[in-house]
Amino acid sequence: MKIRLVRIFAVLALTFVVALSVAGDVLTVVDTSPAAIPGIVFQSLALAGFALVGVMIAVRRPENAIGTLFCASALIWALSDFSLEYATHGLITQPGTLPAANLLGVIGTAAQSLGFLLIFTYVLLLFPTGRLPSPRWRPPTRTSRTPCSPPPARRRRPTTSSTRVGPRS
Numbered sequence: 723m724k725i726r727l728v729r730i731f732a733v734l735a736l737t738f739v740v741a742l743s744v745a746g747d748v749l750t751v752v753d754t755s756p757a758a759i760p761g762i763v764f765q766s767l768a769l770a771g772f773a774l775v776g777v778m779i780a781v782r783r784p785e786n787a788i789g790t791l792f793c794a795s796a797l798i799w800a801l802s803d804f805s806l807e808y809a810t811h812g813l814i815t816q817p818g819t820l821p822a823a824n825l826l827g828v829i830g831t832a833a834q835s836l837g838f839l840l841i842f843t844y845v846l847l848l849f850p851t852g853r854l855p856s857p858r859w860r861p862p863t864r865t866s867r868t869p870c871s872p873p874p875a876r877r878r879r880p881t882t883s884s885t886r887v888g889p890r891s
Contacts, residue, residue, distance in 0.1 A: 724784075725784040725785070728780050728784040728789070728790055729780060729781055729784060731780070731790065731793065732776055732777040732780035732781060732789060732790065732793045733777060735773055735776065735777070735793035735794065735796065735797045736770075736773045736774060736776075736777045736793065736796075738797055738800065739769060739770060739772075739773040739796050739797055739800040740770055740773075742797075742800035742801055742803070742804040743766040743769055743770060743800050743803070743804075744766075745804055746766075746800070746803045746804040746807045746808075747762050747763070747766055749804075749807040749808060749810075749811045750762050750807050752811065752815075753807070753810060753811055753815045765803075769796055769799055769800055769803070770796075772792055772795065772796040772799070773792070773793055773796035773797070773800075775789075775792055776788075776789045776790070776791070776792025776793035776794075776795075776796060777789070777793060779792065780793060783852075785852065786851065786852030787844075787848050787852040787853070788845060788848055788849060788850070788852050789852075791840055791841075791844050791845050791848070792845070794840060795837045795838075795840040795841045795845070796837075798833050798836055798837035798840065799833075799834070799837040799838075801829070801830070801833050802829075802830045802831075802833035802834040802837055803830070804830075805826040805827065805829045805830030805833065806826075806827065806830035806831070806834070808820060808823060808826045808827075808830075809823045809824070809826045809827030809830060810827075811823075812826075813827065847859060
């Protein structure tokens with residue numbers, strides 16, 4: 723079942739990357755000069771390339787985490803680009819024309835950092851097998867995870883009468 727979900731996620735991520743890239747490119751072309759079009763197209767093709775490589779790895783080897791990371795980072799990167807272009811259009815180019823432009827600007831800024839973190843830390847740590855090389859690589863993985871999420875909850879042992887601190891009743 724997990725293998726099937728990885729493949730479905732990879733294909734959906736590629737679809738959303740292409741859709742978000744096209745939407746972001748339309749907003750960028752509307753806001754900028756035609757001379758910027760080649761750079762915009764190159765960025766979109768590079769982003770689609772990341773997603774396509776992720777899909778190819780996820781479909782052929784779903785147990786390898788590299789494919790899922792490539793798809794996730796491309797999706798987050800596309801979301802970031804679209805959100806920032808949406809915010810630029812709604813706040814600077816034509817203020818007040820698009821709803822929730824402030825919110826998408828914040829989302830775009832946060833997503834940009836997360837997308838780069840996935841590519842430059844986890845992919846490098848997990849390359850080429852999709853697993854850490856040895857257990858000694860777990861601390862760097864935990865360290866790079868801390869800006870993204872809270873630490874996992876730890877189980878507390880129940881307090882018994884013999885280990886209770888304070889006055890006894």
